[in-house]
Amino acid sequence: MASFGFWEPIIIFSLLNLIFTAGLYITALSGQLSMATAAFGGIGGYVSAVLTTNFDWPFLPAIAAAALAGAVLGGLLAALTIRMRDFILKLTTLAFGEAMAVIAFNIPYLGGANGFSGIPLYTTMTDIVIAALLAIYIAWRFDGSRLGFASRAVRDDPLAASANGVSIRQTRIITFMLGSAIICAGGALAAHYVLLVTPSQMGFYYSLNYIIFLLFGGLQVLWGPLLASVLLTAAPEVLRFTSEYRLILYGLIIVMVVLWRPDGLLTRKKGEGSALNPLGPRAPDPLT
Amino acid sequence: MRQITRRFGGLVAVSDVSFSVERNRVLSIVGPNGAGKTTLFNLISGVIRADRGSVQFDGQDVTGWEPDRLTRLGLARTFQNVRLFPHLDALENVMIGRFCRTRSQVWDAVLCLPRDRAERRQSRERAAELLDWVGIGHSRFRLPAELPYGEQRRVEIARALASEPSLLILDEPTQGMVAREAHDVMHLIGRLVERGLTLMMVEHNMNVVMSVSDRIVVLDFGQKIAEGPPAEIRADPRVIAAYLGAEA
Ligand SMILES: Nc1ncnc2c1ncn2[C@@H]1O[C@H](COP(=O)(O)OP(=O)(O)O)[C@@H](O)[C@H]1O
Numbered sequence: 012m013a014s015f016g017f018w019e020p021i022i023i024f025s026l027l028n029l030i031f032t033a034g035l036y037i038t039a040l041s042g043q044l045s046m047a048t049a050a051f052g053g054i055g056g057y058v059s060a061v062l063t064t065n066f067d068w069p070f071l072p073a074i075a076a077a078a079l080a081g082a083v084l085g086g087l088l089a090a091l092t093i094r095m096r097d098f099i100l101k102l103t104t105l106a107f108g109e110a111m112a113v114i115a116f117n118i119p120y121l122g123g124a125n126g127f128s129g130i131p132l133y134t135t136m137t138d139i140v141i142a143a144l145l146a147i148y149i150a151w152r153f154d155g156s157r158l159g160f161a162s163r164a165v166r167d168d169p170l171a172a173s174a175n176g177v178s179i180r181q182t183r184i185i186t187f188m189l190g191s192a193i194i195c196a197g198g199a200l201a202a203h204y205v206l207l208v209t210p211s212q213m214g215f216y217y218s219l220n221y222i223i224f225l226l227f228g229g230l231q232v233l234w235g236p237l238l239a240s241v242l243l244t245a246a247p248e249v250l251r252f253t254s255e256y257r258l259i260l261y262g263l264i265i266v267m268v269v270l271w272r273p274d275g276l277l278t279r280k281k282g283e284g285s286a287l288n289p290l291g292p293r294a295p296d297p298l299t
Numbered sequence: 300m301r302q303i304t305r306r307f308g309g310l311v312a313v314s315d316v317s318f319s320v321e322r323n324r325v326l327s328i329v330g331p332n333g334a335g336k337t338t339l340f341n342l343i344s345g346v347i348r349a350d351r352g353s354v355q356f357d358g359q360d361v362t363g364w365e366p367d368r369l370t371r372l373g374l375a376r377t378f379q380n381v382r383l384f385p386h387l388d389a390l391e392n393v394m395i396g397r398f399c400r401t402r403s404q405v406w407d408a409v410l411c412l413p414r415d416r417a418e419r420r421q422s423r424e425r426a427a428e429l430l431d432w433v434g435i436g437h438s439r440f441r442l443p444a445e446l447p448y449g450e451q452r453r454v455e456i457a458r459a460l461a462s463e464p465s466l467l468i469l470d471e472p473t474q475g476m477v478a479r480e481a482h483d484v485m486h487l488i489g490r491l492v493e494r495g496l497t498l499m500m501v502e503h504n505m506n507v508v509m510s511v512s513d514r515i516v517v518l519d520f521g522q523k524i525a526e527g528p529p530a531e532i533r534a535d536p537r538v539i540a541a542y543l544g545a546e547a
């Protein structure tokens with residue numbers, strides 16, 4: 012693919028963040044606002060880095076292995092937090108993320124505090140574009156599916172969902188598995204572009220970015236957070252903000268969202284005669 | 300033949316209550332506010348756990364089952380204080396009721412397999428039919444907050460019916476409805492029984508209770524004080540005493 016010069020890293024990091032945000036959106040669909048996004052990204056990065064560097068795995072199987080690791084760990088974390096609500100669940104995902112960073116920090120095989128280096132450069136612009144499209148497609152298909160709507164029901168009212176035949180356990184585990192698999196695959200792609208995975212990048216400080224993308228974009232419509240992730244990643248770079256200004260920008264954005272659009276950029280309020288109406292008038296009495 | 304028995308002790312809200320309802324019959328629970336009627340329904344539907352006692356459904360012991368498992372087995376309910384999903388429109392709320400009767404998995408959705416496409420279409424159509432049937436097809440794309448209270452109740456009934464229950468539990472289905480609307484809903488409920496559903500409900504309108512019920516259980520302070528056919532209950536001195544005592 013042609014060189015994008017100045018734009019290349021901006022596009023690549025925007026799309027990587029879009030992939031992470033798609034994963035977090037799926038995780039949050041059943042009401043689990045995970046604070047461990049960066050930790051899962053790091054795990055995906057370590058898995059793929061070790062397999063390619065030390066075991067000579069090709070790129071694609073290594074990404075698949077990272078996604079699998081994400082699904083397994085995400086499923087375990089969901090099973091652990093199944094009975095928790097809101098605040099405690101967030102704290103537990105936060106603790107999980109920090110614990111993963113500490114574990115990576117203390118494993119000399121993974122490079123300890125310096126991180127794992129010497130990772131082969133595999134990820135190209137083409138790869139990132141394909142991966143982002145794939146992540147969007149998977150998230151979009153899941154979002155509108157039977158399990159996607161069941162997850163929304165659990166997020167809105169777990170008790171009513173359960174009393175109407177939706178398993179809280181099933182939806183929470185599936186969304187955490189699928190979301191984490193997407194995030195870990197994204198982490199693998201990032202590792203083979205940045206060529207370094209460190210424990211510090213797994214911390215809460217980085218996970219917070221994705222929560223901001225999600226809340227800014229809105230929890231209800233996939234396109235909101237995806238748009239927010241690209242905008243909020245690219246804008247500071249394009250405007251050549253320094254990192255202090257970026258924090259001020261984030262602060263301003265949060266205040267703006269809270270004041271003007273507490274439900275985020277995009278919401279899914281529909282009305283009568285909406286373009287989304289796929290059904291014409293129907294005949295009465297279904298029970299005959 | 301279905302037998303539902305429930306015994307409790309220890310719990311103040313409902314204590315040592317036993318009863319059963321036969322297939323295709325209507326059982327009403329009546330009693331003053333705070334008698335424990337809602338608590339009883341919560342126990343039967345698995346929303347809260349009993350300290351003591353057991354529940355049988357279709358000859359199976361279902362004590363302590365999760366609510367979603369009971370729904371799959373054929374038990375559906377509505378809530379006294381309507382609990383619709385606020386971010387889903389009326390149609391999508393009813394489609395949630397189809398969840399336990401559909402099978403498609405993550406890969407079906409991602410790969411656009413025929414099962415996913417067929418189930419999506421059928422769930423939408425079925426939900427739309429049910430909304431038409433309860434008389435609010437025109438509001439199918441409204442969010443719960445945009446609907447009047449009576450319509451919200453009807454969405455909830457449609458959502459419960461979407462899971463194809465054999466036993467439907469209604470907690471004050473006409474509460475907050477004007478007389479005309481309440482009449483319509485009771486008419487629909489009557490038609491459900493004609494089609495073979497078993498019904499258990501709490502209802503405060505005594506005329507309605509007397510006319511639709513096969514049996515009535517009277518609760519007071521968490522205890523069953525009477526049980527029998529409407530005519531018998533109407534004449535029961537203890538029931539009259541409890542009602543006069545509560546409402547005088
Ligand atoms: N979750 C709860 N915690 C404490 N007390 C409760 C709870 N639910 C119900 N109660 C009490 O149990 C009694 C029965 O309540 P309820 O079943 O709602 O009565 P009813 O539906 O017959 O009006 C009431 O005294 C109520 O205050």
Ligand SMILES: [Mg+2]
Nearest residue numbers: 336337338379
């Ligand atoms: Mg009640």
